[in-house]
Amino acid sequence: MTSSCDLMYWRNPVETGKVFGGALVALLVLKKVNLITFVLRILYTTMFATASVEFLSKLxxxxxxxxxxxxxxxxNVVGFLKPRIDTALTQLPPAMAKFRTTLMAQSPKTTFKASGVLYVLCKLFSVMSLWTTLLVGTIAAFTLPVVYKTFQKEIDATVAQGVEAGKHHASAxxxxVSEKASPYMKQLDEKMGPVSGFIKSRVPATRVGGSNVTAESSTAKLAAQVPFEEPAQATTSSADFPTVPSTHLGNGHIVTDETTGLAHEVHEAHEPIRQ
Structure with missing residues (x-):
């Protein structure tokens, strides 16, 4: 059985051509033909032909x-579908668990990525129809992997340059925006008057290295410290627990002083046996 990666990279051109051509034909049929009337037409034509042949041959x-x-x-439709349905159902719980962890933001970075992808899909479906999206997606799935594999170095270099340029423009x-908004913030501070003074008194600014650290900068610092990835689970080994002092049972026993760390033997006095 050919894997999806082999199909996308055209490692077997015959198999990939069959799948790609079949997908395009199916999309064209879906676009040009009303499936309900098409299926009904095939059914009544077939039934009319079989009934006519059966009647005339008997006559x-x-x-x-x-x-x-x-x-x-x-x-055997059941034998064909049941193993595939069972395989899909066994893969459903892990997919639901992954969706739950993404929705509940156990890894904020992953949730941000998923929300960005869903936003792009929402804008895409608002501009193009479902059929157009499926057609473009099918063509892209069978062409973009090959193009990227062929020109991987050039594409990676171009993407890196674009990212650096985007960072530079974003910083500028x-x-x-900070320079233009600074006068307006000062005017707003003056207009608010007592409210601004109350806020400053509740969250005072501190000086670090000759620069004022305001509440906004402290908030930004705290936000920057929020982990985007789920923290790793801490493991505890037997070496992390303190060792138990050894004791010697006999006429006496050894006692270790916790303050000095010195061990000394304590002998127990035997009481005389009373008759």
Whole structure:
């Protein structure tokens, strides 16, 4: 059985061509043909043809050709579908667990990525129809992997340059917005008056290295410390537990002083046996 990666990378051109061509034909049929009327037309045409042949063959030959040479048993649809449905159902609980962890943001980085992908899909479906999206997606799935594999170095270098340029423009835009918003923030501070003073008194600014650290910068620092990945589970080994001091049972026993760490033997006095 050919895997999806082999199909996408055209490692077997014959198999990939069959799947790609079949997908395009199915999409064209879905676009141009009304499936309900198409299936009904095939059914009534087939039934009319079999009934006519059976009636005429019994009338002239004495026996029906359709009942004698036609399909004698139904295909094993249950045997074909049941293993595939069972395989899909066994894969459903892990997929649901992964969806739950993503939805509940156990890894904020993964949740941010998923929300970005869903946002792009929402905008894509708002612009294009479902059929157009399926057609473009099918063509892209069978062409983009091959193009990327062929020109991987050039594409990676271009993407790296684009990321660096985006970071530079974002930094410049942030500084520009900060400079333009600074006078308005000062005016707002002056207009708020007592409210601004109360907020400053509740969250006082501190000086670190000659610069003021305001509540906004402290909040940004705390937000930057929030982990985007799920922290690793801590493991505890037997070496982490303190060792138990050894004792010697006999006429006396050894006692270790916890403050000095010195061990000394304590002898127990035997009481005389009373008659």
């Amino acid at each position: 002239f030959l004495g026996q029906g050709l359709v009942t004698r040479y036609g399909i004698q048993s139904c295909p 835009l942030q500084s520009t």
